[in-house]
Amino acid sequence: MRERSGMMGRALYAALALASLLAVGGPAWAAPLDPRHIKSATLGNGLVLVVYERPGSGVASVEVVVRAGSADEPAELSGIAHLLEHVCWVSGGGSDPRLRIEDRGGTTNAGTLRDYTRFYASVPAADFSAALSALADMALRPDFDPRIIARERKVIAEEVAARRDQPRTWISDLAFEYLFDDSCAYGRPIEGSEKTLAVIQPYQLAAFHETWYVPNNMAVVVSGEVSFSRVLSEVKKAFGGLSPQALPARARGQAPRPASGKEVTFTAPGTRAWVMAAFVGPAADERNEVATTDVISVLLDYGALGRLSRALVETKRLAKTAGVDFLTQRDRALFGVWAVCDPDQVPAVKREIRAQLKRLAQEPVSPAELARAKRLVYAGYCFSNETPADCASTLAFYEAVDSYRAAIQYPARLGSVTAEDIARVAKWYAGDPVWVVLMPKPKEDAP
């Protein structure tokens, strides 16, 4: 599977009221990602372990993260990280490791993004060891049988075709491609191309695996009804024998800002046009700017209450729906503002998107609107960190692109976002975007 990129995705959400939340029920009541129950250790070989104990939950969720994604590929092997993830997930340990998780009523999946690859599972707490060993087999013992590789190439081709069928996902892929040109690794498609996938050889997959799937480039995150000491000893058993290894330098071009102001148009299925203004957003370590961009996202996009919907959909009736795309990544990544409209409305929609973005940079947002937006981002942070699987996923994501601590500190950082921060960061998005437009096939003239 290719990793989903949510709206603000895992970018996470903001906080007005961590303090008041704690005050309501006294200190016994939990904050999401409660730091008092999160413990971490680094094994001798460099592997990072993070454990969030959730007694009473009855389940255990495990994530194995490798800090290697499509941005770490040589251009001629574009798609190799994602193909490797597929091969690992179905073949690790010689037989199908997924069955050992499924047979216990558990669920498992895997994902590849630009900066990392992850394998994850949730099982009843009693089956934690089985899940950990299945995931370790996936990450460490793939089977490079050419028949398995050929089958997974086909599965990936179907995934790519399905993404192309959905303008919502395709337009984001295109935005990345055209916002970051070939000089920057984020500009290459995660799945690679038919051409590159066709030539990837088993030995190249093995070499990529050997280079990047090393303990000093990996993290294991566990959340649920588990104890830190037991998890530590099991993780040592499963991963402690690996030897650390020097990692290649990560050669990455940092995208310039502002973007260049070009426009690309493609033909898409359906009868509607899709328009996206693509900008270069913050990197994970620009932490204030990440939280501020999350608030901007909600100011623009929260159902009927967001500024985009109010202007484009409700008041001026130019578009059917509108939204924002932003997912924190290690380097500067896409901030995209999109709308769906009738093809003849495209110019007016583009003007209105620009106007809304300029307004954010020029008019200070009112205290009430800012408070509500921060509150909504914070609520999203609560909702997306409810179950052990949610929490393991958030901690693993942050550990992959920054540090798991950034996830815990997020509410405080969000709480400190000011109207001045909004105006300052909104300037990044007030210039010339890269426009990506998907137009429906023109109708044949009636005879």
Add this chain to the structure above:
Amino acid sequence: MTRALRRWLWAAVLMLAAGPAAAGSISRVEMPNGMTVIVKSDPTTAVVAADLVLRVSALDEPEDECGIRNLVQHLLLRGTESDSGDGVVRRLAQVGAYMDVGVGLDYVEVYVVSPADGFEAALKALAEVVRRPAFAPQEFERQKKALVKAAQPEARDPFQEVYAAFRRELYGAHPYGRPTDGEADTLARITRAQVVAFHARHYLPQNAVLAVCGGVSEARAARAARREFGDWSPGPCVTPAVKPPEPLSASEVVVKELPVGRLYFLLGFPAPAAGQKGYYAVQVLDALLSGRNTARLPSYLRDRLGIAYQVSSFYPTLAHQSHLAIYLVTDPERLSQAKESVLGVLRGLLRKPPSAQELDSAKRYLTGSYLLGHQRVKDQAYALAWYEVLGLGADFGDRYLARIQAVTPEEVQNAARSVLRRFVLSIGLPDQ
């Protein structure tokens, strides 16, 4: 039995029922107006869900008002006596909460999910939309138009189409045979007066079960529930007596032409209602058939024959006669092969009981997926209130797990023999 005694007995039952997996104990209180309030407090989460489930079932819908529950539910979100629909959304957004509605065959629900400190505001909004909807004429017309459009055949996906045809054939005149979303023609004829009357007749405290789960204390949840619902007056309410569906006299095939390229195949049998004789064994039967890659349907039809990538089975938990159904998507050329293969898999279950190992794997799957499926406070609240509405009791979840564990191979085979008899096969074919 006095109310106090009944309450005490309930408390005792619930204390016994609280299994080791429960994060907190469950309290259940009946308010003087007849409304039931169930609270499961969990100090380890920062989220709260409140789900109000009402005993307003398909059986309450007159045939010529098919879809009226769906229309009423959507209108609840479109304005109250004192605020517009957007106004309610804005108030919920102030605390970061959201609200939505649902319609099932046996119930309707309205729920809110909120950060814990927004719970009171969210519950207030929930009570307001359930008790005092405006049903403003303009909103009524707009929502009705939208639902009529959504009920047109071209708006439905192929699964919905073949499932609707299947239910119509299986249940005949019984209300379970009609679509929960409503039919375009009946929806179009519903008047605002009918909507107002339906709401007044059925949205009553004695029909309501409120479940609150998550990061609030039991006392805080009960206090808020009393404040928002304590003065809700009960009223007379009669659920019409409905004859059970006629048994199938022969297996039937229904065919629909759809604007699709693949063949959509749904084959199902009448099956026991929730908690009735055979219910747990049919749950296990369903898990032997699908859900895991190693289950019989995917391993035979997908992995061995390679004729269907998407193949599954399902057995909904319903208050009245349910159904066990198998659904798959395949190449239109492969209809008879698909049918023979599915029937072949089913015959295997009739011929001999499952091995201990296979049965164990199916049970582990059912137990594990139950646990993983009830992690979110919204899912917990829904389950507690829904079990209560079905008459199974809020502790049904724990009993369910114990009863699944106790199912024997022979019970599975007996269930197969009593269920896998006459079937309805519903097929969607490409229209050219």
